[in-house]
Amino acid sequence: METRGATPRVAVVVFLLKGNSVLLGRRRSSIGDSTFALPGGHLEFGESFEGCAARELMEETGIEIEIEKMKLLTVTNNVFKEAPKPSHYVTVFMRATVVDASQTPRNLEPEKCEGWDWYDWLNLPTPLFWPLEKMVRSGFNPFCD
Numbered sequence: 001m002e003t004r005g006a007t008p009r010v011a012v013v014v015f016l017l018k019g020n021s022v023l024l025g026r027r028r029s030s031i032g033d034s035t036f037a038l039p040g041g042h043l044e045f046g047e048s049f050e051g052c053a054a055r056e057l058m059e060e061t062g063i064e065i066e067i068e069k070m071k072l073l074t075v076t077n078n079v080f081k082e083a084p085k086p087s088h089y090v091t092v093f094m095r096a097t098v099v100d101a102s103q104t105p106r107n108l109e110p111e112k113c114e115g116w117d118w119y120d121w122l123n124l125p126t127p128l129f130w131p132l133e134k135m136v137r138s139g140f141n142p143f144c145d
């Protein structure tokens with residue numbers, strides 16, 4: 001793995017919950033292509049985790065969430081050795097609940113995602129993006145505090 005000049009980055013992703021379901025989309029990316037992942041992206045300079053989560057969700061799906069009601073669930077360390085350019089993310093997982101259950105996600109970045117949909121937590125699609133897959137296998141549950 002060629003790592004000269006490479007540096008870890010911070011990503012913030014969101015478990016957006018609706019009933020027993022979470023919002024997932026199939027990635028279009030050199031990292032985790034075609035796997036189902038949470039909405040989210042890179043933390044910008046000076047941004048709070050909550051601010052980043054709300055911004056990424058709005059940019060990617062058009063869905064609005066309440067910043068005050070968000071909760072930091074966990075943080076994981078993910079090294080992507082298989083990517084054309086190796087990358088390393090410290091990934092912050094936030095939880096949010098939809099404000100209005102009738103809000104429909106829109107695929108606002110179709111070059112990065114095949115489309116968003118709700119998936120029952122007990123019947124998740126495959127393949128999941130591996131950082132998420134690893135959490136699910138370990139028994140992690142975003143519905144628990």
Ligand code: 8DG
Pocket residue numbers: 011012013029031037038039040041042043056078089091112129131132
């Ligand atoms: P941006 O330009 O909007 O900031 O970035 P992005 O294009 O939305 O970035 P991303 O790839 O969606 O997210 C950044 C990184 O976060 C991703 O390359 C790897 C890491 N990551 C995980 N798990 C997840 C996940 O479930 N969903 C997303 N979107 N990223 C994840 O470790």
Ligand code: MG
Pocket residue numbers: 040041042056059060
């Ligand atoms: Mg993004």
Ligand code: MG
Pocket residue numbers: 039040041060112
């Ligand atoms: Mg993203």
